[in-house]
Amino acid sequence: MAEFTNLVKILKAAGEVTRLRLLALLGAGELSVKDLTDILGQSQPRVSRHLKLLSEAGLVTRHAEGAWVFYRLADRGETRELLAALMAQFDDEDEVIVADRNALAKIQAANQQQADAYFSKVAPSWDDLRKLHVAESAVEAAILRMVGNEKIGRLLDFGTGTGRMLELLKDNYDFGVGIDSSAEMIAVARAKMSAGKIPHAQIKLGDILAIEPDEPDADLIILHQVLHFFADPGRILIEAGQKLVTGGRVLVVDFAPHNLEFLREHNAHQRLGISEDIMQAWASVAGLRLEKFESYANDNQADGLVVCLWLFTKNQERT
Numbered sequence: 001m002a003e004f005t006n007l008v009k010i011l012k013a014a015g016e017v018t019r020l021r022l023l024a025l026l027g028a029g030e031l032s033v034k035d036l037t038d039i040l041g042q043s044q045p046r047v048s049r050h051l052k053l054l055s056e057a058g059l060v061t062r063h064a065e066g067a068w069v070f071y072r073l074a075d076r077g078e079t080r081e082l083l084a085a086l087m088a089q090f091d092d093e094d095e096v097i098v099a100d101r102n103a104l105a106k107i108q109a110a111n112q113q114q115a116d117a118y119f120s121k122v123a124p125s126w127d128d129l130r131k132l133h134v135a136e137s138a139v140e141a142a143i144l145r146m147v148g149n150e151k152i153g154r155l156l157d158f159g160t161g162t163g164r165m166l167e168l169l170k171d172n173y174d175f176g177v178g179i180d181s182s183a184e185m186i187a188v189a190r191a192k193m194s195a196g197k198i199p200h201a202q203i204k205l206g207d208i209l210a211i212e213p214d215e216p217d218a219d220l221i222i223l224h225q226v227l228h229f230f231a232d233p234g235r236i237l238i239e240a241g242q243k244l245v246t247g248g249r250v251l252v253v254d255f256a257p258h259n260l261e262f263l264r265e266h267n268a269h270q271r272l273g274i275s276e277d278i279m280q281a282w283a284s285v286a287g288l289r290l291e292k293f294e295s296y297a298n299d300n301q302a303d304g305l306v307v308c309l310w311l312f313t314k315n316q317e318r319t
């Protein structure tokens with residue numbers, strides 16, 4: 001519930017044509033100032049001024065990434081309920097809403113094309129690596145089984161890449177955040193969230209070794225094929241442990257120890273798989289207790305990699 005003078009400020013911020021259009025557009029998910037500017041056909045400083053007012057009223061939140069700034073509807077705080085009520089008032093057949101949504105769809109298609117072009121460039125090396133895995137569908141089925149049916153409030157996907165985990169688990173969480181340090185990967189992930197109509201997932205450019213302090217603690221953290229890119233994966237587990245609520249879980253999916261040395265040179269792997277013992281040691285330093293472990297071998301490939309799933313629970317704060 002908002003305090004009286006704040007309520008006036010919030011209603012004044014929302015009560016203007018361009019700003020109401022901005023709120024309606026952001027109802028579809030996170031958008032950059034660049035895209036919003038293109039859709040509204042107004043100058044960037046003008047659009048930014050409107051967004052600043054919405055942000056000051058607590059109606060939207062801002063997330064800067066280099067030269068680009070992203071906005072999304074506030075998902076916490078006193079304006080949350082008010083925004084939900086406002087979104088319910090928008091008429092899907094209203095000509096302003098329809099025109100803005102059509103313009104948004106055009107921009108999304110252009111963004112998707114750009115992402116596809118990037119993907120077609122990297123596709124050859126990805127496919128080589130995929131052939132070494134167990135069938136993706138078997139591992140994904142195991143992930144869904146391990147995570148279970150219990151509703152997850154907040155999910156953090158560390159090293160989200162193209163956002164596949166956020167897509168796979170979209171019905172399991174209330175709000176998902178994918179973090180990745182590669183601008184190309186997150187462009188693809190954003191396009192995927194948009195195309196898949198997953199507005200309750202947010203993609204952020206960031207370093208999983210230095211998670212923003214204001215990132216709220218999660219109920220589940222996923223580390224899917226990420227740890228072997230680090231010389232010291234234990235640091236990532238510590239970081240993950242610190243970003244979990246007590247009782248929260250970490251799901252690690254990674255390779256069992258292997259000797260495919262060429263993966264270091266050609267695919268930037270630092271670790272050639274992770275043994276159960278070493279993982280256990282890192283986890284206990286991070287204050288995580290092993291709940292479940294499963295492994296999947298690739299039956300179709302003699303030198304195929306074994307994929308392991310570890311599910312941990314945080315039962316205490318690290319001392």
Ligand SMILES: C[S@@+](CC[C@H](N)C(=O)[O-])C[C@H]1O[C@@H](n2cnc3c(N)ncnc32)[C@H](O)[C@@H]1O
Pocket residue numbers: 158159160161162163164165179180181182185206207208209223224225226229
């Ligand atoms: C093999 S991909 C896995 C992507 C995704 N988890 C999946 O399984 O589809 C590893 C990802 O980790 C990301 N990454 C590497 N170092 C990172 C860091 N320090 N912070 C955030 N992401 C990082 C890479 O950009 C890449 O997208």
